[in-house]
Every structure is written in structure tokens, then in C-alpha cells.
Amino acid sequence: MQIFYDLDKIERDENTVITLGTFDGIHLGHKKTLEKFVEKAKGINGRNLLVTFSPHPRSVLVKEKNVRLLSTLNEKIPILESLGVLNLLIINFTKEFSQKTSYEFVKEYFVDKIGVKEIVIGYDHHFGKGRDGNFEALSKMGKEFGFDVSMVEAVSVDYITVSSTKIRNALSEGDISLANKLLGRRYSFSGVVVEGDKRGRELGFPTANIEDFGDDKFLPAIGIYLVDIIVEGKNYFGLMSIGRRPTFYESGDVTTEVYILDFSKDIYGQKVTVNIIERIRDEEKFYTVEALIDQIKDDELKGREIIKKLN
Known part of the structure; x- marks a missing residue:
């Protein structure tokens, strides 16, 4: 081109x-x-x-x-x-x-x-x-x-006329399934992996904190999502959290982090691309660390069940 x-x-x-x-x-x-x-x-x-x-x-x-x-x-x-x-x-x-x-x-x-x-x-x-x-x-x-x-x-999907506005509305509501249908592909974004506060590692679920995807990039509603993440040209499944981590902080900036399944490499500074597959749940505040860990384990089980269906 x-x-x-x-x-x-x-x-x-x-x-x-x-x-x-x-x-x-x-x-x-x-x-x-x-x-x-x-x-x-x-x-x-x-x-x-x-x-x-x-x-x-x-x-x-x-x-x-x-x-x-x-x-x-x-x-x-x-x-x-x-x-x-x-x-x-x-x-x-x-x-x-x-x-x-x-x-x-x-x-x-x-x-x-x-x-x-x-x-x-x-x-x-x-x-x-x-x-x-x-x-x-x-x-x-x-x-x-x-x-x-x-x-x-116009093009319609399930009696819905496809438009950028309707896709934004779907993403704002966390309806990634509808957004992906209207796009005809998985909604995605790219960014750079940076150091975070290592909370995930302490919990036994190390995450890749992603920034630099652009101030003008539209991200979906706060919540937990199953994603496909591309690292060094290879695809991996992961669980993405977009949120303020209310279990640990009363308030704060929205962060984006991915727990990459079956992955253990150090990828700080790497550019990655995230394709969003499905929303798993809303972000929640847990009153004990143990309750949060149990929920993450449940999220992983749900994510792996979805992956089986994809395959």
C-alpha cells in the first residue's frame, strides 16, 4: 500500500x-x-x-x-x-x-x-x-x-444496522459479543507491557500490565474478559481485567492487565495485541484476599471452558 x-x-x-x-x-x-x-x-x-x-x-x-x-x-x-x-x-x-x-x-x-x-x-x-x-x-x-x-x-446483523455508534454503545455496556458481531472480527487494541505493583504475582496470577495503547483508543466497559493476546508473534489465551482494583484501592485510575494462561516469560517492554473474545463478569470488590483468589480461579475455569468450545 x-x-x-x-x-x-x-x-x-x-x-x-x-x-x-x-x-x-x-x-x-x-x-x-x-x-x-x-x-x-x-x-x-x-x-x-x-x-x-x-x-x-x-x-x-x-x-x-x-x-x-x-x-x-x-x-x-x-x-x-x-x-x-x-x-x-x-x-x-x-x-x-x-x-x-x-x-x-x-x-x-x-x-x-x-x-x-x-x-x-x-x-x-x-x-x-x-x-x-x-x-x-x-x-x-x-x-x-x-x-x-x-x-x-446498509448492512444488518440480527436485525441491527451496523454502525460505529452501535459498536461503541455495545462496548460501553460490556457487550463484547454484539460488538464483535457488528465488527465481523474480535475487537482489539495494542499496547506495551509495563511494570505494575505486582499484586497479581503475589496472588499467584502474574499479569501483564498494558499501557500506551493511545489516549484516543476506546476500551470496553470495566470488567473481566477472556482474550487472545499476541506476544512475540504467538497467540495465547488470557484473562483481562479492565478496572480500578477496588479490593486494594478505594479509588484510582483504570488499569488494563492480562493474566496470560500457561505462560511464564518476562515480557516487560514488549508490544502486545489483545483480541477480546468474551466478557466473563463485572469487576467486584472482595473483602478478603482469599475470596479474590477463589474468584480468579473460578474465572480461569470459566475461561478454559469457553476456550474448549472455541476449539
Whole structure:
């Protein structure tokens, strides 16, 4: 995949199929759009080019300091490449850029600079100042400038229309099963293993404390989850706790730690990727260490039972 941050670095090619959007989460709806986009370019032996924006437009337009993303830019790039995207333009989204109307944007970027044969767009996608750009607006521009426009219909799973918002809501409620269904894959994040307070080791369940997954990364609700964790290119099952550890602390920051099953290596400083499989329970406060240990043992038993079913 070729990645561009500068419009002027892209050679003009009239035989280009374009799609655009933030593609947060790259869920089943996005995948359907991307499949059509890739197919259209192959069908005309043309170039495919995906246009996206960073930072997320919402963080600029509504000044949300804590916009949480289902997929960071670094997570998105390899997924997009695996789905057949060959060219990626990442536009720096600023307040000034946000003032461009959809017409101004399409003419300046696609018609005058990149070259465009067809634009593929999702059924509910809007862009441009005041969100004035959509399928109807693009169709009018297509007639004026001589390009085609294709719209991709909504995708539904169990009668639920797939959207990034619905995935965020599911994750907020700890419904990882629904989130994974709408994504079409396991929800994941990557981070670095750091030293913690070694509470887990003292209890007989050493954990990998994970940080540096990005301030803008959306994590699911506090609780205990069964996960698949990738360490040094190998997959292991584990139990992940996202929480404040109320048994030991009255208050505190939310921490993320994984007890990796059947694993004993020192992996401080290693980058790991966590794929979340299933939620096991809520976080609880225990009044004795022994009660906590018993619960962790029960969590492990439940986790291993789920693993058997997966296999």
C-alpha cells in the first residue's frame, strides 16, 4: 500500500476509483463498501484510492478532548491493506479544512488534482461543511464533472444496522459479543507491557500490565474478559481485567492487565495485541484476599471452558 500525506505527491490518473470516510472500526458495513470499491477499480483496471482524515473530524468540529476511536490510524492501516486498499491519502483535518464545502473539496482534490472515474460511498456518509456532501450531492457533481457514483446499502446483523455508534454503545455496556458481531472480527487494541505493583504475582496470577495503547483508543466497559493476546508473534489465551482494583484501592485510575494462561516469560517492554473474545463478569470488590483468589480461579475455569468450545 502507498500512503500519502501530501495531495501533490499523488500522480494524476483519470482512471481512479475513490472512497472516503473515517472508517472508524472498519466494521461489516465499511467492509461491504471497501469490497465494492476494490471490485470497481479492478473492473476498469484502474487505481483505487481511499481518502481518510486525521485527527478524527469530531475532535476538531465539536472540540471533544477525549474522542475515543474504535481503531486508531496505526490499527486501521494494516486492516485496510488486507482488504485490498492500494493507495491511502490521509488528510490533516483542521478547522480551516472543515470550512470547505463538499463541492469545493471534490473539485479541488478529486477533479482538479487526483483524477476520478468513480466514487463509492456508504448509504449514510456525509462530508463537507455542514455535512452537505452525500450520495445525492455527489451524483449532481458527477454529472457536471463526468464521474460515476455508487452507493452501498446498509448492512444488518440480527436485525441491527451496523454502525460505529452501535459498536461503541455495545462496548460501553460490556457487550463484547454484539460488538464483535457488528465488527465481523474480535475487537482489539495494542499496547506495551509495563511494570505494575505486582499484586497479581503475589496472588499467584502474574499479569501483564498494558499501557500506551493511545489516549484516543476506546476500551470496553470495566470488567473481566477472556482474550487472545499476541506476544512475540504467538497467540495465547488470557484473562483481562479492565478496572480500578477496588479490593486494594478505594479509588484510582483504570488499569488494563492480562493474566496470560500457561505462560511464564518476562515480557516487560514488549508490544502486545489483545483480541477480546468474551466478557466473563463485572469487576467486584472482595473483602478478603482469599475470596479474590477463589474468584480468579473460578474465572480461569470459566475461561478454559469457553476456550474448549472455541476449539
